[in-house]
Amino acid sequence: MAEHHPFDPRSPGHGYEAEATDQEHGHAGVGKYVVVFIALCVLTAISFAVGNSQTLRHNSPGAMWAMMMAVSCAKAMLVILFFMHMLWEANWKYVLTIPASMMSIFLLLMLIPDVGRRTDRYAEERWLYAAEPKAEKPPGEHGPAPAHDHDDAKHAGGQPKH
Amino acid sequence: MAHDHGHTAVKLQYQPALPIGRGKLCLWLFLSTEIMFFAGLIGTYIVLRFGAPPGTWPAPHDVHLQEYVGAFNTFVLICSSVTIVLALEASKQNQAGLSKFWMVLTFLLGSVFLGVKGYEYNEKFKHGIYPAKPHSRIYEKPDLYYVQGVKLSLAKRRDSLAAHQGKLQQDGKSLPEEKANDLVVLNNLLTNLVQWTELKAAREEDTLARKLAMDKMAKAIYPHWHQGKEGDEAKELYEASLVDEERQISRDLAALTTDLQKAQADKQARQAEVEALEKQSKPPEKTTDASPANLSALQVAAIQNQPASEGSSPASATERKTKVLAEMGRLDERIAALDAEQKRMNGRLELLKELKDEHVTKDGLAHKYEHLRLPMVIPSGNMWASTYFLLTGFHAIHVLVGLIAFVLVLMYKLDHTKSHILENTGLYWHFVDLVWIFLFPLLYLF
Numbered sequence: 123m124a125e126h127h128p129f130d131p132r133s134p135g136h137g138y139e140a141e142a143t144d145q146e147h148g149h150a151g152v153g154k155y156v157v158v159f160i161a162l163c164v165l166t167a168i169s170f171a172v173g174n175s176q177t178l179r180h181n182s183p184g185a186m187w188a189m190m191m192a193v194s195c196a197k198a199m200l201v202i203l204f205f206m207h208m209l210w211e212a213n214w215k216y217v218l219t220i221p222a223s224m225m226s227i228f229l230l231l232m233l234i235p236d237v238g239r240r241t242d243r244y245a246e247e248r249w250l251y252a253a254e255p256k257a258e259k260p261p262g263e264h265g266p267a268p269a270h271d272h273d274d275a276k277h278a279g280g281q282p283k284h
Numbered sequence: 285m286a287h288d289h290g291h292t293a294v295k296l297q298y299q300p301a302l303p304i305g306r307g308k309l310c311l312w313l314f315l316s317t318e319i320m321f322f323a324g325l326i327g328t329y330i331v332l333r334f335g336a337p338p339g340t341w342p343a344p345h346d347v348h349l350q351e352y353v354g355a356f357n358t359f360v361l362i363c364s365s366v367t368i369v370l371a372l373e374a375s376k377q378n379q380a381g382l383s384k385f386w387m388v389l390t391f392l393l394g395s396v397f398l399g400v401k402g403y404e405y406n407e408k409f410k411h412g413i414y415p416a417k418p419h420s421r422i423y424e425k426p427d428l429y430y431v432q433g434v435k436l437s438l439a440k441r442r443d444s445l446a447a448h449q450g451k452l453q454q455d456g457k458s459l460p461e462e463k464a465n466d467l468v469v470l471n472n473l474l475t476n477l478v479q480w481t482e483l484k485a486a487r488e489e490d491t492l493a494r495k496l497a498m499d500k501m502a503k504a505i506y507p508h509w510h511q512g513k514e515g516d517e518a519k520e521l522y523e524a525s526l527v528d529e530e531r532q533i534s535r536d537l538a539a540l541t542t543d544l545q546k547a548q549a550d551k552q553a554r555q556a557e558v559e560a561l562e563k564q565s566k567p568p569e570k571t572t573d574a575s576p577a578n579l580s581a582l583q584v585a586a587i588q589n590q591p592a593s594e595g596s597s598p599a600s601a602t603e604r605k606t607k608v609l610a611e612m613g614r615l616d617e618r619i620a621a622l623d624a625e626q627k628r629m630n631g632r633l634e635l636l637k638e639l640k641d642e643h644v645t646k647d648g649l650a651h652k653y654e655h656l657r658l659p660m661v662i663p664s665g666n667m668w669a670s671t672y673f674l675l676t677g678f679h680a681i682h683v684l685v686g687l688i689a690f691v692l693v694l695m696y697k698l699d700h701t702k703s704h705i706l707e708n709t710g711l712y713w714h715f716v717d718l719v720w721i722f723l724f725p726l727l728y729l730f
Contacts, residue, residue, distance in 0.1 A: 152370060159366045163359065166724075170355045173729025176512050190725040197721045205369050205714045207707075214302040222316035226323030233331045240335060 158204045162197055169193040311708045315715050322719050325678060329671045329726060340663040344728055346508040347668060348411050349404075354728035357400050358720060364393035365717045368710045375703040383698035383706070390713070391690040394683055401680050411650075412657055413665070415673040421657060422665035426495075426502035428485060433659045434505065435478045441656060442470040469653060475628070476635035477501060477649075500525060504639050506650040506660030523645055530636045537629045544622040551615045554608050561605045675723055682716045689713075 169190045172178060178186045203209040208219075302309055333341050344351060371386030408414070412421030421437075423430040445467045449459045459467065484497035503522050509515040638644060643652065650658045662668070689709050696702045 152373065155366055155369050155373075159362065162362045162365075166355060166358050166362070169725050169729060170351065173725060174351060180512055187730060190729055194722050194725055198718050201365060201714055201718055201721065205365050205717075206711055212303055214304060217302065218312045218316050219319075222319040226320050226327070229320065229324050230327040230330075233327050241337060 154204065158200050161200055165193050165197050165200075305704055307704060307708050308711070311711055315711065318715060322678075322722075325675055326719075326722055326726065329675055332667060332671060333726075333730070336664050336667065342508070342662050342665055342668045343510055345511070346662055347413055347665065347672075348407050349672075349728060350407075351728045353400060353404060354724050357397055358724045360393050360397045360400070361717045361720050364390045364397070365714055367393060368706075368713050371698070372703060372706045372710050375698045375706050376700055378700040380697050380699040384694065387690060387694055387698065387706075391687060391694070394687045394690065394713075398680060398683055398687070401676065401683075404676075408669075410654075412660065413669050415669050420666065420669065421659040422669060423502075423659055423661045424663055424666060426498040426661045428498070430502060430659065430661055431478060431481055431485065431498055434501070435474065435482070437657065437659055438470055438474050438478060442467065442474060445470065466656070470656070472631070472635065473649070473653075473656075476631040477504065480628070480632050480635075496525070500529075502661040504644070504649055505658050506648045506662070507645065508648075508662065509646070519645065523640070526636055526640050526645075530633060530640075533629050533633055533636070537626065537633070540622060540626055540629065544619065544626060547615055547619050547622060551612060551619065554612045554615065558605055558608050558612070561601050561608070564601045672727060675727065679716070679719055679723060682719070686713050686716055 172186055172189050172193070175186070208215050304312075367386045367390040371383045371390060374380075374383035374386060409419070412419070414420040423433060445459070445463060448463070449467065452458060458464070478501070481497050481501040485494045488494045488497065500522070507519070507522070509519045639649075648660075650660050686709075689712065693702075693705060693709050696705065698706060
């Protein structure tokens, strides 16, 4: 360690040695990874069971989807925190991840009125040539409906059939 | 950081960037763009899927997607995430050999993932599910375009087979049995399924009946019954409609057979009349030709009296004969038409018997005659295929890039000086795993 090249990632101040010390008392050993691995497997099994449950699919598909997404988020958090070492990183992690996450959430919110509700204002003639059959709407919802707020929009998109 | 290394006199505590290695910083920046990229893709998928009118989005089984295959792939990726983390740990502890072992394992697991993906893609392609038209056999609605599509596809096959058969016959050979069977099947489907439906769709006055006929054809080819009560009900309804149609056709056929018999009897009567008329117009000739002297005066008188009493002189008999012959011609036409109709109905009855077969009602003709590659109706199927191939395709490309990175990493001796490379590769690989964590339930289980 005679000289430190400024571009060397292992030079001091670039977090490498901090990590090395972390390793000693922070996340020692393989055991933690094995636990995370088992947790991931169990969570996958849960989402598989939930997704294949016909009763759940019939009675409350919304709950089924919510459960699967919750499981996916849990799995994602496990991977990010332990496998990607985010649990032990310094505060710089927020600089990179929070803006990206915010922008992706914005993107989703933009897509809902634009694409997700695209069939809401189809004219009758448009339905004749639409690839999708017309959905049965409860009476009174025809015609250009007044603008709903976002929450409503999200709901209408994810409304279960039947 | 005052206790930093003591051998330089001047210490500049300059922190130009985030306190991480440049490579890692770049990789995280890259990953943050990747987060947005996949958020866009997944978001579009979610919005398209739930924005599709209720009940139209294909269930996994409609599009030959098997959940357990996806679950297996999820498991493979989780394992690979663990192995690459273990490789990093080993490398940090300067165990280059162990690290290499874990990396090779990671590489193998990634390859398994891609292999399974390839198998799944092949399954789709085999069933005519492609993201775009020239290969895709997906139609979204059972309409006239669909009927025409099926007709075209069948006729193409039939014509090429028939041409082949013609060529072989010239050489005194015949089609192999399998192909000859295909030809029979193709002709059967073309007349009794497609043409029948076409005529129904053209002739029926009731719009609903037209729609139902085309719907029935689509269901006969590719039923994709949903699991559960709803699917069972739909299937029962379809089976009942087959039985109904069979009964209806049998009834029509009985009426038609009586008509046919009547027409044939009419024709026979006319035939007899013509024969009688021929006898009537001929005998005089015969008699005059043979021996007019033999005719008794009485006979001559009778012949001469005939026109007066019955109005059928040889001339009017000929007239009558032409008239009867014309009637017979019309009857012949009618009989031919009735005959053809009878054949058509019998053919349809035969096909209905085939359609009523348990396997055909369950999986459809598309499954029974898989090699004929029948076009099929999957509502929202094209949108499904587009999103499925886009999402899994981009993910698979990322996996491929990861595998290339692994190969590059494996060229180094993976001791502790290289652990930052391993760390960055690992971060990328975990991200790929992360994307799949969301793709698996969204594509296979939703």
